[in-house]
Amino acid sequence: MTPQPHELDSFRKDVAAWLAEHRPADPGFLLPQSFMEVSTDQQLDFLREWQHKVWSAGYLGMAWPRAYGGGGVDPAFQSIADQEMRRAGVPICFNVIGLGWAGPLINDIGTEEEKSKYLKGILSAEDIWCQGFSEPDHGSDLGAAQTRAVRDGDAYVINGSKIWTTMGNYARYMILLARTNPEAPRKYDGLSFFLAPMQVPGIETRPIRKLTGEYGFTETFFTDARIPQACRMGDEGDGWKIAMKTLQYERGAEAGAAGGLAFVRVSVDDMIDELRDVSRDGRPMLEEPLLRDQLVGLIMEEKAMALGDRRSAIAPLTTDYPFSLPLSNKLRWTEYSRRLRQFAVGAQGAAGSFYVGDDAARQGGFWQRAYLNSFSATIGGGTSQIQANIIAEHVLGLPK
Amino acid sequence: MSVIGSTRLSLGEEQAMLLDVARDFCRRQSPMSAVRAQLDSPLGFDNAVWRQMVDLGWTGIALPESVGGSALGVAAVVPVAEALGRAMLGTPLLATTLAAQLLQRAAPGAQDDLLAEIAAGAVATVAMLENEDWGNTRYQVSLDSENRLSGVKMLVWDAQAADLLVVVARDGAGETVLAPVRRAAVADAALAPHTMIDETRRAARIDFTGVQAEAVIAGPSVLSALRDYRLLGALLVAAEAGGSAASCLDTTVAYLKTRKQFGKLIGSYQALKHPAVEILTAVDATRSFVYHAASVVGEEPLAQEAEIACRMAKAQATETLCHAGDRAIQFHGGMGFTYECDAQLYLRRAQWAQQQFGDARHHRTQLAALLLD
Ligand SMILES: Cc1cc2nc3c(=O)[nH]c(=O)nc-3n(C[C@H](O)[C@H](O)[C@H](O)COP(=O)(O)OP(=O)(O)OC[C@H]3O[C@@H](n4cnc5c(N)ncnc54)[C@H](O)[C@@H]3O)c2cc1C
8 A cells, every 4th residue: 555645754754853863973983985885893883783773763674574574664665764864864774785686686586485584684784795796807797707606415516706795704695696507508597696605614705905995895715615505596597687687776777675875875065065165266166167167067967867866757758768767877876976076076176185084184085085986886786888888788779 | 369379399309318218217216016115105205216316317407507407497307207107106306396496486596505405315395385275375374574484384295305395475564485494493293294195195284383494585586486386386297197197098008908808808898999099199188288388488487388388288187197097997897996906096196186286177267368368
């Protein structure tokens, strides 16, 4: 049954009131803007506690079944909770690979046993999830992944290595794409999908330092690691299909996520507020014609995306290319976000050359770090170039 | 008159030789491993390398022979700056060269002792900036009647290594003056190193309150010397950034030629190939602007032709390096997101270089007035 407007209104008030009361105090250290930026134990503990709190209050996984820790209510409630969390500027719910990708996948196609085993731990933040798709030699060409999974009795023996594993060092489970049949005629058909435990002998992680100087992802090595056969999701050979479904959630093209803030969305509003008192050539910077032109350009770009979100829900207005807006969502937002942050660094004048740790840096160096981190989204989850190829082929029907 | 204006561009014999020597020197002395070894060192450079540069005479290239220089002009520092940028070698050469130009132009002949020290290897820098605005010329740091300074400067380039600081200040009558200060006169506690986005760079915030100036340089030549200082600063940073952009492109192209996806070298995809060519054309434009500017900066004070050229060089170089660095990260994929990949060094350098001596927008605004009004 669709919820009544008054129900939603009063729910919105409840969430806002709860957030006002429970919003965590500034911890005194930098909080990650996205789940790909969790780099210290301190940050992890903080975010874990926060997510647990949001879930305990009933504001996470609201549309997931009650039997598995969810709220069993209409997704409209979760959207409202998410909007209010964004408005309140509270920290992210960091267990995104579980909440946003593995969780919805398990909900959609998992067995009863898988649902009971995994979903609640994802919501409560007890079980952190990571994603083992990319390999050193196969990133964009994910279908060529070579990590081997060989059946041995009631187990699979895994050998190979994955890379860029976000939170690999913290995770209890990994969604793993591995090759069960190297002889399959099509490379995609030899892959299988696993909900793999990370704490087994033969799995090791090596932290990789990011361009920001921080840590947060790993290379993950498998040396004769035995995982139970029951970890396989779907049949042998279904791996590619399932991985593609996962990527649909990841790129925001398919619904089902548990909700919560996955990342702090930086708006042109935030930047303009920050730049109001910057002076250039002896005058307030916002009076400079060149800059004003560029700012209006950015404002229009962000507004076009907000309007696009509205329009995509109105079928008669999406007839030309019905999949254009959902499939280009990631590309548009992440590229815009990169350029916005890049612009914000330059617009600060001399202060743009300071970094996190400098007393004179604006907002503690927020924009500089945010710009460096913006590439996590234009590269991770399928690069912008690959996104553009997908849109060209699947939306415009251009040849491969 | 055509807005295109002068297209003078030439390279003298000494410049060509310096270009050759400097590139060779940097190749030998500054492989990326050496650059990385300095990223968290206090001064940001290896003193042994600096001494060799001094021995090669680079600190005196633009200084008169009377103080031990070789009188080749700033134009001859340009190829060296470009080589330093190409190798990402952080040394105080540019800060020192520019400080010497400021002194020399503000008080020709009067500061020869200091200039001789600089030619002999003393590190010098200028303390000018007081807020984020490179266009600001109303200085708050003041000098009292007993030549004592008060106030704070920021982003003093290579302050940590400097022996001599030239402070831009306001005297009791409100006139802009220069006050050379010995580093020894500044208490350690008054100097706070900045945390820079470009980890090859060093700069500090300095509280000059109570510091006694060595001398005071006043008079009308101060303002024109400061104008030249800013323009030559823009030129040398542009030359350096142009070098960095060229090697950034090399780094990207090398990866496009070795990394395979979908069974093909990624450089075969037009989505990467075409942007690489765009960067190449921007790097070419930068080099043309930089050497054009080097060809027209002979007069003191700088002529309008030189002003236009320096500003164009900086505007072009800045945007080129910012773009080349940004694409270098993206085109390296996951590898580009690592500290280990050199792409981040260029991206960070770009964020520093774009603001130093004013960003592209600042220079374009000035150019619009010079060219259109
Ligand atoms: C911060 C971060 C977190 C990540 N987290 C995870 C994670 O948790 N789990 C996981 O499995 N992976 C993760 N990744 C990996 C990410 O999915 C890959 O980096 C990405 O898919 C690109 O693969 P690659 O790094 O091998 O780059 P490559 O595929 O080698 O790409 C290099 C360049 O070539 C371009 N390119 C490649 N093919 C084409 C083509 N056909 N046409 C045009 N251009 C092309 C790319 O766009 C890119 O610019 C993460 C990455 C980052 C940066």
